[in-house]
Amino acid sequence: MNKIIKADWFGRRVTAILILCLLLCFGQTAIGMEPGAEEDPLKQGVAQYLVGRQLFYNAEGTFAEAKETLLAAKPFFLQLPAGAEQYCWLAKVEFLIAELEEARGDRRSAQQAFTESERWAEQALEANKSSSIAHQLLADAYMRLMDYKSALYTANKGPQALKLLNTAVSLDSKNYPAFISLATYYLNAPAIAGGSLKKGVKALEKALRSTDEHDLFLSNLWLGVAYRKLKKEDKAQGYFLKALAIYPQSPWAKEWMNERK
Numbered sequence: 001m002n003k004i005i006k007a008d009w010f011g012r013r014v015t016a017i018l019i020l021c022l023l024l025c026f027g028q029t030a031i032g033m034e035p036g037a038e039e040d041p042l043k044q045g046v047a048q049y050l051v052g053r054q055l056f057y058n059a060e061g062t063f064a065e066a067k068e069t070l071l072a073a074k075p076f077f078l079q080l081p082a083g084a085e086q087y088c089w090l091a092k093v094e095f096l097i098a099e100l101e102e103a104r105g106d107r108r109s110a111q112q113a114f115t116e117s118e119r120w121a122e123q124a125l126e127a128n129k130s131s132s133i134a135h136q137l138l139a140d141a142y143m144r145l146m147d148y149k150s151a152l153y154t155a156n157k158g159p160q161a162l163k164l165l166n167t168a169v170s171l172d173s174k175n176y177p178a179f180i181s182l183a184t185y186y187l188n189a190p191a192i193a194g195g196s197l198k199k200g201v202k203a204l205e206k207a208l209r210s211t212d213e214h215d216l217f218l219s220n221l222w223l224g225v226a227y228r229k230l231k232k233e234d235k236a237q238g239y240f241l242k243a244l245a246i247y248p249q250s251p252w253a254k255e256w257m258n259e260r261k
Contacts, residue, residue: 042085045076049093053214056100058247063104070097084131087124091117091137098144111148117141132172139164140181161185162194176210179203180218187226201226217246221253233260 052069055061061069073093080086098113118141124134142157142164162185168178183203189195204226207219224239240257244250 041076041079042089045073045080045089048073048076049089049096053096056096056103057214057217057250059249059251063100067097067100070100082127084124084128084134087120087127088131088133088137091120091124091141094120095137095140095144107148111145114141114144114148118145130171132168132175132178135164135168135171136175136178136181139168139178139185143181143185158189158193162189174209176207176212176215176219179207180215180222183207183219183222183226187222187229197226197229201230213246217243217250217253220246221250221256224253224256228259 048069052066052073055066055069056063070093074090077086077089077093080089094113094117098110098117101107101113102110118138121134121138121141124131125138128134139161142161146154146157162182165178165182165185168175169182172178180203183200186194186196186200186203201223204219204223207215208223210216210219220239220243224236224243227233227236227239237257237260240253243253244257247253
């Protein structure tokens with residue numbers, strides 16, 4: 001009889017333990033299904049942005065596919081807390097969409113997107129005046145909008161862009177996109193406005209310290225342009241080839257490399 005009672009007690013205890021285990025497993029599964037346990041919106045937004053950038057810069061998809069991917073990044077960034085980080089990412093998305101629209105010949109849409117990028121960058125800088133990225137993004141928007149606005153805008157924003165970029169690199173010596181932007185200013189601005197091929201090359205050489213492939217692509221691409229302006233075509237071709245090694249299908253690298261002078 002005692003053996004039967006013990007067996008019954010043991011059986012009930014095993015059943016209880018099994019039920020408890022099942023409840024714990026179910027609870028963990030439920031927790032894993034909660035929205036907070038999913039990948040955070042910043043990572044998801046950045047992933048979408050990087051895919052869209054790759055589609056565009058390496059011509060791995062149509063303009064429509066690249067734009068759709070970039071637009072899909074925006075809702076994730078809009079989930080971030082309001083502040084400089086959110087505004088900077090939204091400025092980056094709009095800027096890349098503007099570049100895409102410009103590349104396909106829709107200047108009106110390009111100007112609208114560059115203007116949106118400018119707006120987000122201004123908000124980012126207002127939210128964090130020590131943000132190197134915010135300084136850079138606002139300068140980028142100013143420089144690109146010069147192609148769409150009046151000479152008065154250029155006269156006003158040109159010096160501001162240069163000041164913003166110098167501040168950006170002084171705030172963060174590893175903000176390599178800021179060095180690239182600074183170089184494009186030096187390479188394209190007239191001497192009276194601070195343009196200097198020598199300074200442009202120097203800034204790009206600093207940007208080559210980056211480990212980011214996109215930064216390296218742009219650095220090599222613009223070094224090709226710089227050395228072509230310096231009448232050093234062989235050196236220019238070498239940098240264009242380095243750019244193409246990163247984005248083999250890049251239409252800009254191919255076109256610029258073939259523009260021998």
